Amino acid sequence: MKQKEIHPALQPYLDGKVILLDKPIDWTSFDVVKKVRILTRISKVGHAGTLDPLATGLLIVCTGKFTKKINEYMGMEKEYTGTFTLGATTPTYDLESAPENICDYAHLTPEQVHAAAQNFIGPIMQIPPAHSAIKKDGKPVYLAARKGLEVKLEPRPVTIHSFVIEKIEMPVVYFRVVCSTGTYIRSLANDFGASLGVGGYMSSLRRTRIGNFEVADADDLITFEKRIEALKGSVSEG
Template sequence: MKQKEIHPSMQPYLDGKVLLFDKPVDWTSFDVVKKVRILTRISKVGHAGTLDPLATGLLIVCTGKFTKKINEYMGMEKEYTGTFTLGATTPTYDLESEPVNQKDISHLTEEMITAATAPFTGPILQVPPAHSAIKKDGKPVYLAARKGIDVQLEPRPVTIYAFSIEKIELPVVYFRVVCSTGTYIRSLAHDFGAALGVGGYMSSLRRTRIGEFSVDDAFSLEAFEADIKNRLASEG
């Protein structure tokens, strides 16, 4: 992609910047990248780790020469908070699809729920969701899954450094997870519900940290847009 002529105040973005965004719900990660490209007129922009549209939180976006750092940031450990809903499953393991397989959860206790985190802490093998962008035979597997085709994926090694239940308001449980790259929190929700014998799905997700980068230091899209417009206006 050929770089368009840019305003002088946008030169630092062409030289290279690491931008932290608090991605809002219903935006894709590429939507954020596209917004940065439009505002800065920098064509070389990429993100370091996809967040699903229903998820919010920290998204690292690199511009210009700093796009070379994307793989480095993608490999860092990540922290998430959010909720699992117990007593049902969904085909996508989240709220992109409707809950099915309703189960009674009246027998669940706080001790049972808390204890169920233990098998998922440390190095584990995890099967990614069939509704994911992982490619099989050159095509994203979600394309087959959406057609109702049975998708078989191999378990992958990931590491859960910390997995705690922060609050319980059944059928909803609030969690915090610190994990390696490649971990699917949707799969963790599904497997956690299965371990309890009642099923479960991810009902909300927020990425709070990537390595040393915190969502507390992130821009909102509105604040970033206002900052860019101010820079352009102040420098003619």
């Protein structure tokens, strides 16, 4: 991709920047990268770790020479907050598909919910969702899953460093998880519900940290756009 001529004030972005953005709901991670490309007119832009459209939170976007660091950032520990809803499952393990297999959860106690979370802490083997971008035979497996075809994925080793239940408002459970790269919180929701015998799915998700990068230090897209426009304006006025 040929680099377009850019505004002089944006030369540091062309050279290389790490941009922390707070991805809004219903945007794909690629949508955010595309937005950065449009605003900066820089072609060499990438992100360090996909967030699903229904998730919000920290997305590290790299430009220029810092795109070489994407794999390094992707490998860092991650922290998430969100909610699991118990008493049903969904094919996608989240709200991209409708809840099914409705099950009574009235017998569950807070003690049982907290105890179940403890069982997932440490190194575990996790099966990724069939509705994921993992490639099999060169194609993302979600393509087959969406057609109703059976998708068989092998368990993968991941590490859950911390899994805290912060609040219980049955059937909704509020959590905070710190985990290794490669962990699917959707799979954790499904497995957590199964361990309680009532099913469960991820009903909301927010990534709050990647390594030492915090979502509190990230710009939302409107703020980032204003920042870019202000840079252009400061040079033009000068």
